[in-house]
Amino acid sequence: MIYSDKVMDHFNHPRNVGIIEDADGVGTVGNPVCGDIMKMYLKIDHGVITDVRFKTFGCGSAIATSSMATEIIKGKTIEEALTMTNAAVAEALDGLPPHKMHCSVLAEEAVKAALADYYTKRGEPVPPECSVEADGR
Template structure:
């Protein structure tokens, strides 16, 4: 059963869309269920100033993607990079056991977007 927070993020997802002039973009998918997520970030002064996502997936994937963007927005890049699937699940107040894997998509796509940002800025991944 979904929590009220998860239902709110599924029915009213935050930060949906594309940032055309993004600084980093990350993708993650789950071939077993067909969920697919893209996260776009805009960074200013080493803070995630804007973040958007597009997802093709179930209620759990939509809620997790929405919460991922809320957790990362306006955070220092390193703090956003440290967001885990556990952080996403906790912020949603839990997910049904069979939907826990959805939170991994958000954490993974966010990390990939930040790595993409670091690479395009000629930084090595250890100096984010």
């Protein structure tokens, strides 16, 4: 199995690992088939993601996609973060083997779950974009 240099870099040196104790949104997703579990923590100020951290239990691709997803959404507005797709995560890593694409899907879902939690904590309706079913998956 050949991974890109970017996948290896984000696996060996993941960015934004950790927990945000007073997170504005927390999302946990998992894939029971492969055993990967991702947890995303968001800090949001005036609609902008000012900090994002993750904890992932899984393979190298799961860790790399979690790391890259945090890099993509950090500093972005909520609306911009909601446009991030699993394909964008994989592309930013210079690709993933086909049988590891599910890891990029989990990264997208973790971000959406954390944003859904953010809206729920604020007592606001959760936008349909926060649902993975909104994408037909």
